[in-house]
Amino acid sequence: MHGLIEGLKTRYERSPTHHKLEISEITEIISLSRLPGMPEVASDLHSVHCQKLCDLLDPDSQSKGVPTSEALRAKCQKLEDPVDHSALQATFGTSDGELPTLQSFINDLRDSKHSCIQGPAFAPACKSVMEFLDRTEPAKIDANELHTVLSALWEEAEIRDFIRPFAVHLPALLFHPTCIIVCVEDALDHFPSGCDIQGLLWTAMKRLMKLSKGRSYILAVLARSLRKAVFAHPYAIKSLRGGLPFDDYILDFINNPASIGTEFLFEVVAADKLQQYLPHRTYASYYGMREWHAYAAVIDILHRIPNDPYVSSPETARNILDELELPWEDQKPPVAVKCPWKNTFQLQAMLLMSHYCVDDINVEIHLDYLTRALVVESWPRYRYLLEWAIARIYRRFPEFTQRILIELGNLEEYSPIHIASLMKIGLLVAPYETQDFAVEFITHLNSYSASPKVQIRHEANFAVPIVFDIAIEKGWKRITGNPAFVGMNAFIRRLDKFNASPWTIRTLKVDIEEDFTLTGIFQGRYLSIETPEPELVTHEDFEALERDDQSDGFNPPPARIALGNKIKPSFDVVTPAKTTPVPTTTTTEPTGQITLQTKAGIDLDNLHPPGGPPSMQNARPASVMLVASLIDNPTNLGGLSRISESFGLEALYIDDLKKVAHKDFKATSVRSEKHLAINELKEVGVPAFLLDAKSKGYEVVGIEQTDRSGILGTEDGKNDVVDEGMIRKEARSQDIGTLPKKCCLVLGSEKEGISAEVLAVIDRNVEIKTVGVTRSLNVQTAGGIALYEWWREWGNSKA
Secondary structure, three states: OHHHHHHHHHHHHHOOOOOOOOHHHHHHHHHHOOOOOOOHHHHHHHHHHHHHHHHHHOOOHHHHOOHHHHHHHHHHHHOOOOOOHHHOOOOOOOOOOOOOOHHHHHHHHHHHOOHHHOHHHHHHHHHHHHHHHHHOOHHHOOHHHHHHHHHHHHHHHHHOOOOHHHHOOHHHHHOOHHHHHHHHHHHHOOOOOOOOHHHHHHHHHHHHHHHOOOOHHHHHHHHHHHHHHHHHOOOOOOOOOOOOOHHHHHHHHHHOOOOOOHHHHHHHHHHHHHHHHOOOOOHHHHHOOOOHHHHHHHHHHHHHOOOOOOOOHHHHHHHHHHHHHHHHHOOOOOOOOOOOOOOHHHHHHHHHHHHHHOOOOOHHHHHHHHHHHHHHOOOHHHHHHHHHHHHHHHHHOHHHOHHHHHHHOOHHHOOHHHHHHHHHHHHHHHHHOOHHHHHHHHHHHHHHOOOOOHHHHHHHHHHHHHHHHHHHHHOOHHHHOOHHHHHHHHHHHHOHHHOOOOOOOOOEOOOOOOOOOHHHHHOOHHHOOOOOOOOOOOHHHHHHHHHHHHHHOOOOOOOOOOOOOOOOOOOOEOOOOOOOOOOOOOOOOOOOOOOOEOOOOOOOOOOOOOOOOOOOOOOOOOOEEEEOOOOOOHHHHHHHHHHHHHOOOOEEEEOOHHHHHOHHHHHHHOOHHHHOOEEEOOHHHHHHHHHHHHHOOOEEEEEOOEOOOEEOOOOOOOEEEEEEOOEEEEEEOOOOOOOOOOEEEEEOEOOOEOOHHHHOOOOEEEEOOOOOOOOOOOHHHHHHHHHHHHHHHHOOOOO
């Protein structure tokens, strides 16, 4: 309809004359304005569009006396009025015109049989009661009278099923600081009034919590009202005779964030359109604040909970932290990458609350909980926040950092992922530790840099240059003057893998002190890389909350965590200082060189190889042999048989020919073994076989991730200048990402990859570029991609 209106305007600008509508046509257009089931803003916008359309098509439509036309025009005229009914005059009051008392309100309820709070009168009534609460000392308010008034308003909203014009006014009234103070004081009184005002507020809080899940107009006003309620009285959050369920509310808000329904997202867009015609009709005028204001309020509760030793506020906060930690700590491996019950907000809240809920008594308990969660977690963003929380605890309690060094010394007792996590945590606390800690820590890193476990070795390799940089900055001569540390630092910095652009959470620079701000936690750069995640709340939302407090004259408890600076658009990452590049190795690696696997690394510098179908020229056999003797699984071997036959390989070598008869082999081979030469080659005989193949002109290529692997499908050749004593010569490096025409491809085992004995006789290795979180491919997939690439390179030539 908006498009029709704009189109008609353009048309009439060009040609003022136009066809007049018949009454039946006007009636048909007007009938559209009565379509049922539309949300509130969309319905109002629809009515405006219908009226605009009628006026454009027939400016004299009003004079034609269509009955429904008057109804539509009246509705559009009513839209000129304010949306907020609280701006209207209340229907009750005192005879002298002063602010009504609770008793006068009760009298009006009785005399009018509650008509004074019904329909459009509900919002003004709520506003009048709130004005009374703002101006009256809590000690002067009778709890019974307050209970009567609040109950009447609650029941009226309940009768109307908490529709928007009613529900948006309830939270600010029911959880007004004065109401909370009266409630708490009545509960603490040795001679209570006998009314159940606490029961009313408890019921209302539970019901509104549930309603806020699907009605966005309740979400923000409820959160902000409860925030003021929490800070209204030291005992407000204390569990007193059942108390108000503040801890339940916070846990539910964090664990089950409210989802904003599609109809409300549509309302946002509809409000923008309606505002073009009626500027006062904004989304906020209908539904109040957007959902991010609720997150700002809840987060503000979390870091301002009063730390009064005479009440249980700290205990409540600790209980909330414990409840958040338990599910993470109780996970049993293997843990799914993503689980429906887990979300980033939980870990952000845990990081924030651990700042003041962890003390000398429970520090080791929380360290154990968070560490157990970390060593089984695989999602990078979750691991990042867990590591930050643990490092923060160690920062606050440095006497416990010896745990890191002790556990690093017990390799046999912990899993590789545990050791890798310890190294990352040690790296985070190292800038704030002593030289003694750093020396022992880098000593462990030095030894772990040669670990046969890929994950351990890679984490150690990444950490060594960073610790060395810290040592240089702090002048720690016991590190910078140690030849072993200097040599390892220089070696790692020369590796191509550590000079690549580090666009990962693991390589993102974080300072556990300086970045520990509300902005850093909830708007940090870790949210924008590796599957970006939307921000729940921003720096500006916290500033808006503070401005509203100042405007209302509300003074919350002091903040425990600084707001911090706004996040800059660009970001820095940890990049080891670059040195002169080491020349790429030639095809056959010199004797004595050790090839290191790097499965845990993430390299996003290289692009995918260009696509295109392989040129299948019916050239059989291809000059390629596939060695799969290191593979045990019959299913994988069957798949490789199918792939090898499909690409016309010369032969496939496996460890045991009996596996060809296995049912799992046949399930994936689809009889390809009938058309392919499959030979037996025991694993122990692979090195000798490869040496013999090289003597026959084959070049041996491993499909493996190592520190010298080329990216499959890329041509990396370049001229490097090499010093050999007094002689300088120019060396042409091999295009190690390409496959040779006469090729012997070697695949590694499912778990360990290619063994060191086989790597020692391989001419060169290639790896397949990936961009996801998962760093390794199934051997069938890897073999298929490599053979596809061989045909892409050599398919047009005579095999």
